[in-house]
Amino acid sequence: MKHLALLVMSVLPFTFFIGCGDINTTKEQPAANAGKDAAAVETTSEKPGLHEPGAFEDPTVCSHCHREICEEWSRSMHANAWTDKWYQPDYIQAHQETDGATDLLCGACHAPIAARTGQLPPADGSKFDATSRRGISCDFCHTVTGIEQMYNMGHVSTPGNVKNGPRGDGKSLYHEVKYSELHTKAEFCGSCHMVIHPTTGVHIIDTWDDWKNNEYGKQGVTCQDCHMTPTPGVGKNPGRSALMGKKRENRAFHGFIGGSSYVQDELGNHKQAEMSREFLRAAAEVKLADNVMDDGTLELKVDVHNVGAGHKIPTGTTYIRIMWLQVEVTDSAGKVVYSSGHIDNKNHVDPDAVFFRVLFRDAEGNLTGKSWRAHGIGYDRRIPANGMDSETYRIALPGKGEYKATTRLMYRSMTQQSLDDIAKRTGETLPPVVSVEMAAAQTTVKL
Ligand code: HEC
Ligand code: HEC
Numbered sequence: 001m002k003h004l005a006l007l008v009m010s011v012l013p014f015t016f017f018i019g020c021g022d023i024n025t026t027k028e029q030p031a032a033n034a035g036k037d038a039a040a041v042e043t044t045s046e047k048p049g050l051h052e053p054g055a056f057e058d059p060t061v062c063s064h065c066h067r068e069i070c071e072e073w074s075r076s077m078h079a080n081a082w083t084d085k086w087y088q089p090d091y092i093q094a095h096q097e098t099d100g101a102t103d104l105l106c107g108a109c110h111a112p113i114a115a116r117t118g119q120l121p122p123a124d125g126s127k128f129d130a131t132s133r134r135g136i137s138c139d140f141c142h143t144v145t146g147i148e149q150m151y152n153m154g155h156v157s158t159p160g161n162v163k164n165g166p167r168g169d170g171k172s173l174y175h176e177v178k179y180s181e182l183h184t185k186a187e188f189c190g191s192c193h194m195v196i197h198p199t200t201g202v203h204i205i206d207t208w209d210d211w212k213n214n215e216y217g218k219q220g221v222t223c224q225d226c227h228m229t230p231t232p233g234v235g236k237n238p239g240r241s242a243l244m245g246k247k248r249e250n251r252a253f254h255g256f257i258g259g260s261s262y263v264q265d266e267l268g269n270h271k272q273a274e275m276s277r278e279f280l281r282a283a284a285e286v287k288l289a290d291n292v293m294d295d296g297t298l299e300l301k302v303d304v305h306n307v308g309a310g311h312k313i314p315t316g317t318t319y320i321r322i323m324w325l326q327v328e329v330t331d332s333a334g335k336v337v338y339s340s341g342h343i344d345n346k347n348h349v350d351p352d353a354v355f356f357r358v359l360f361r362d363a364e365g366n367l368t369g370k371s372w373r374a375h376g377i378g379y380d381r382r383i384p385a386n387g388m389d390s391e392t393y394r395i396a397l398p399g400k401g402e403y404k405a406t407t408r409l410m411y412r413s414m415t416q417q418s419l420d421d422i423a424k425r426t427g428e429t430l431p432p433v434v435s436v437e438m439a440a441a442q443t444t445v446k447l
């Protein structure tokens with residue numbers, strides 16, 4: 001059946017299409033890898049639950065028919081989850097500091113096919129075949145048949161000819177199609193978007209828990225509803241999922257847009273980066289209330305509302321991501337009389353700014369953004385879904401006159417500090433992180 005389908009494919013004109021997006025790896029056929037590495041296969045048979053190398057198909061195979069989906073996915077952070085040069089230094093540092101204890105933990109989510117086919121360890125990925133290097137890809141997600149635990153990746157894999165999806169009513173010459181309710185549910189995402197430190201129990205990433213217990217979770221507005229459409233909010237994306245597939249009112253978009261506009265721009269995916277900025281801008285609103293006291297003090301109350309995200313903002317790797325407030329007051333001549341949250345000439349944010357983020361506490365009680373060192377939560381200030389947080393600034397105005405107060409809610413998908421740390425450790429200087437303005441508000445006051 002499979003061979004027949006491939007034969008059919010090879011006579012169709014779209015055979016010239018060679019996969020989705022740039023592939024920086026050699027394009028080996030997955031079948032050619034099966035059983036090639038005798039040592040790896042041996043390990044496979046020793047460890048129950050492991051599959052043979054080559055058991056999962058390469059996205060290039062799927063791209064023959066699922067062309068658009070493949071293009072979208074190739075620009076997603078899922079496709080970059082292993083090769084991501086903002087991930088790799090953190091992963092290697094964890095490996096070094098824990099003597100390799102974290103290899104399979106991190107790899108389970110960032111390189112699930114490698115982790116499940118005995119290609120990890122070694123930690124450096126030198127045993128990975130081409131499919132393993134492509135992060136979280138089609139055949140990993142679409143051969144999932146269950147979930148055993150709702151954190152640290154509890155997906156059950158059944159690789160093979162049956163592809164599980166949200167409909168099950170389509171016909172494919174290449175594979176069987178099976179309806180899977182799981183794929184339409186937030187649990188499918190949650191088991192990876194919930195990271196718990198295996199020894200200290202600290203919640204490293206809590207998107208799933210947070211969603212499950214908020215209004216979106218209770219009303220069943222799923223991760224897929226918001227993240228598998230190209231625009232913010234619960235939208236529609238009409239089209240076909242395969243070249244010869246049926247026309248659908250809402251075809252699942254596979255770009256998985258999130259906050260990573262900086263990384264996306266650096267990867268050359270400028271359209272995806274812009275979509276990411278749209279998501280960020282749709283998530284928050286800022287409102288101002290001012291009160292000028294008799295003694296010349298301006299009381300500026302800043303309310304930050306989470307209006308568009310189904311979880312706290314920021315979420316995910318909130319120990320690398322930051323959101324903060326920039327407040328600036330200028331006099332009628334445009335001179336700055338007060339400023340908070342500015343960026344200095346080394347691209348660092350004013351340390352006295354109001355930050356919305358998480359930091360861990362390590363064994364010595366110091367604040368850290370290194371997840372494997374987490375012994376507790378050291379700092380946690382984020383805006384809950386459908387909720388808000390306020391901060392009141394007390395600003396001494398220098399004299400009579402009219403003043404303009406501007407507030408901006410800013411976002412960085414990682415801190416400049418985390419990039420400086422990478423440069424210090426590896427010698428590789430990554431481009432400076434770029435900020436995104438999520439929301440802004442302005443008011444004029446008189447003294
Ligand atoms: C020969 C063409 C072809 C190839 C190659 C192919 N598919 Fe499909 N696939 C289809 C068609 C056609 C459909 C039905 C689409 C429709 O009508 O909506 C489909 C449907 C699906 C579905 C949807 C199931 C559902 O519930 O609707 C999934 C998931 C899927 N394919 C995954 C894959 C994966 C993963 C690969 C690569 C390993 C792959 N496909 C390779 C043609 C193909
Ligand atoms: C992170 C997991 C993940 C990855 C990676 C992934 N998918 Fe999907 N895919 C899903 C989920 C979940 C759905 C169902 C979304 C929904 O609820 O409608 C889906 C839906 C689909 C559908 C049906 C679309 C529709 O609306 O009819 C097809 C076909 C498909 N995927 C193919 C692919 C192909 C091909 C790739 C690789 C290029 C891929 N997927 C990568 C999770 C994934």
Ligand code: HEC
Pocket residue numbers: 077078080081082084087108109110112136153188189190192193223224227228256257258259260261276
């Ligand atoms: C196998 C584990 C796994 C599954 C399943 C999974 N994810 Fe992810 N997801 C990841 C990892 C790992 C990253 C981070 C990759 C990176 O940045 O290197 C990520 C990143 C993301 C991002 C961030 C994108 C950005 O721009 O920062 C979004 C949004 C996302 N996933 C949504 C989803 C949704 C929705 C689902 C379910 C349909 C899902 N994920 C299923 C592991 C997973």
Ligand code: HEC
Pocket residue numbers: 186189190193207208211216221222223224225226227232233257258259260279280282283308309310311312313314315316317321
């Ligand atoms: C109501 C729509 C909605 C729902 C439901 C939703 N998200 Fe989001 N998500 C957003 C928006 C908007 C953003 C952009 C704001 C941001 O980056 O924090 C976002 C950002 C993210 C990010 C990037 C992290 C960040 O803070 O920059 C990840 C990862 C993510 N979502 C995963 C998920 C997962 C997993 C689920 C389900 C458990 C989910 N989302 C449910 C709207 C939603």
Ligand code: HEC
Pocket residue numbers: 084086087088090091092094102105106107108109110151152153191192193194195205258260263315316317318320371372413414
């Ligand atoms: C249970 C799944 C899971 C495990 C285990 C896991 N991660 Fe992740 N990782 C994710 C998800 C999901 C994201 C994306 C969250 C977001 O977008 O905010 C992510 C994102 C990251 C990022 C940010 C990458 C970027 O481009 O922004 C780094 C760095 C990272 N993880 C390092 C690690 C390290 C190191 C380990 C092991 C100590 C690890 N992760 C273990 C799921 C996991």
